[in-house]
Amino acid sequence: MESQYKSGSNIGGLESGEKEVAIANKRKMRGWDFVLRFLALGLSLAAAVVLGVNKEKTTVPVSLVPTMPPVNVPVTAKWHYLSAFVFFVVANAIACAHAAISLVLSLASVSGKKGISMVIIFFDLVMVALLFSGVGAALAIGLMGYKGNSHVGWKKVCNAFDKFCDQAAAAISLSTVAALLFFLLVVLAALNLHKKH
Amino acid sequence: MESQYKSGSNIGGLESGEKEVAIANKRKMRGWDFVLRFLALGLSLAAAVVLGVNKEKTTVPVSLVPTMPPVNVPVTAKWHYLSAFVFFVVANAIACAHAAISLVLSLASVSGKKGISMVIIFFDLVMVALLFSGVGAALAIGLMGYKGNSHVGWKKVCNAFDKFCDQAAAAISLSTVAALLFFLLVVLAALNLHKKH
Numbered sequence: 001m002e003s004q005y006k007s008g009s010n011i012g013g014l015e016s017g018e019k020e021v022a023i024a025n026k027r028k029m030r031g032w033d034f035v036l037r038f039l040a041l042g043l044s045l046a047a048a049v050v051l052g053v054n055k056e057k058t059t060v061p062v063s064l065v066p067t068m069p070p071v072n073v074p075v076t077a078k079w080h081y082l083s084a085f086v087f088f089v090v091a092n093a094i095a096c097a098h099a100a101i102s103l104v105l106s107l108a109s110v111s112g113k114k115g116i117s118m119v120i121i122f123f124d125l126v127m128v129a130l131l132f133s134g135v136g137a138a139l140a141i142g143l144m145g146y147k148g149n150s151h152v153g154w155k156k157v158c159n160a161f162d163k164f165c166d167q168a169a170a171a172i173s174l175s176t177v178a179a180l181l182f183f184l185l186v187v188l189a190a191l192n193l194h195k196k197h
Numbered sequence: 198m199e200s201q202y203k204s205g206s207n208i209g210g211l212e213s214g215e216k217e218v219a220i221a222n223k224r225k226m227r228g229w230d231f232v233l234r235f236l237a238l239g240l241s242l243a244a245a246v247v248l249g250v251n252k253e254k255t256t257v258p259v260s261l262v263p264t265m266p267p268v269n270v271p272v273t274a275k276w277h278y279l280s281a282f283v284f285f286v287v288a289n290a291i292a293c294a295h296a297a298i299s300l301v302l303s304l305a306s307v308s309g310k311k312g313i314s315m316v317i318i319f320f321d322l323v324m325v326a327l328l329f330s331g332v333g334a335a336l337a338i339g340l341m342g343y344k345g346n347s348h349v350g351w352k353k354v355c356n357a358f359d360k361f362c363d364q365a366a367a368a369i370s371l372s373t374v375a376a377l378l379f380f381l382l383v384v385l386a387a388l389n390l391h392k393k394h
Contacts, residue, residue, distance in 0.1 A: 081348035084337040118391055122384065128322070129329045129380060136333030140281040144338065145349065151278040152342065154351040179326070186322060186383070193390035194315055 032188060034106060036181050041099035043178035044131070048092035051138075051171035054079040056164035077157070077164040084137040085168070091134035092175055095127045095182070121189045124182050131179035135172060142168050229385060231303060233378050238296035240375035241328070245289035248335075248368035251276040253361040274354070274361040281334040282365070288331035289372055292324045292379065318386045321379050328376035332369055339365050 056077045061070035079085045102120045145165060148156030158165035253274045258267035276282045299317045342362060345353030355362035 077348070082346065083340060084333075087333075087337075114391070118387070121387055125322075125325070125380065125383060125387075129325055129376070132326045132330040133333030136281075136284075136330030137337035139330075140284075140334035140337040141341065143280060144341070144351075149279065151274070152351075152354050154341075154349075157349050183322065183326060187319065190315070190318055190322075190387060190390065193387065194311070 033185065034103070036185050036188070037099055037103050037106065040127075040178050040181040040185070041096055041103060043174045043181065044092045044095040044099060047171045047175035047178060048089050048096060050167055050174065051079050051085055051092075052089045054085075054164055054167045054171070056161050058160055060160050075160070077161040079168075082141055084141040088134040088138040088171070088175065091130045092171075092178070095131050095178060098123050098127055117189075121186060124185045124189070127182040128179060128186060131175055131182060135176050135179055138168070138172050138175075142172060230382065231300070233382050233385070234296055234300050234303065237324075237375045237378040237382070238293055238300060240371045240378065241289045241292040241296060244368045244372035244375060245286050245293060247364055247371065248276050248282055248289075249286045251282075251361055251364045251368070253358050255357055257357050272357070274358040276365075279338055281338040285331040285335040285368070285372065288327045289368075289375070292328050292375060295320050295324055314386075318383060321382045321386065324379040325376060325383060328372055328379060332373050332376055335365065335369050335372075339369060 054077075058075060058077075059072040060075050062073045063070040079089065102123065105116060105120065142165070144154060144156075145161075145168075146156060146158045148154055251274075255272060255274075256269040257272050259270045260267040276286065299320065302313060302317065339362065341351060341353075342358075342365075343353060343355045345351055
């Protein structure tokens, strides 16, 4: 993109020439960067929505008196009951918003300007950190819900809330792929800068 | 570093000239990259050790029969009881090993070679992802131990294991700074490539 800008100015050295090159480059911008960014947008949005609408009502048998048969008590699991899941949804929403904005900037070919291109790479890197910490937090709590831990006396809850846990696992998987895509975007940007150097 | 390699080969075009430039550059390499990498090594090592030696024995009053006074039961908290903490220690150990190896490569001026320099940047980025996910996982479990969660019936354990929790909090803080340093190393490398471009 930038090299083409340069060649444009070398040939004509005119603003109109640069604009023509910029318009012509719009199609080329629909390359890997566009595909990866679009996928990252979709996956982080899906991850935020899948966990953000996660809710399950069920009944759990509780024995109030040992001699009496257990009573079925209605219980509800909601995503915002766990702070790790709240962080996960917020992180994915931010990543989705960043992907959307950077996609628009890429399509508008504004990213051809060096400064904006570097700002996008910087925020791609921020998204790597944000999404991986979100995935780490949600996975830690999710695994605790799935397995429980006898040492700290935290019982597994996924036997009661199977649908809720499946949906959480799906959201975490989606977000992991989104995080890897942002990782790949940073790697490709670095390789691009390296190649041009 | 790379540009100086280039100027060396421009002037002499000889391997000995390049070697002289490489030796002369050793001092210059003790710049920001060296300082940040060294700090990241120390902090990730400290984080792994602080959590890796974390162990606390205490007694918890347990009332076996409601009419009788509670009995003090000895309990132990160890870092490897929680899989999130195991992941955290392993992640920090890997980051520490990477920092040490990359530091040696930087000091030996081998990083002047384009390929190795890019490999170091790539693994710096891997460390960003690894450490942030480790911090996210450990923080999620740590906060659960500190606050508990009434919705899933997980009681807080930090009231009994105050020393254990303080040490875990210290390790998480150290690792967060190490993760931010690796983040900064990637940003500086990108800016460096951008500047040279």
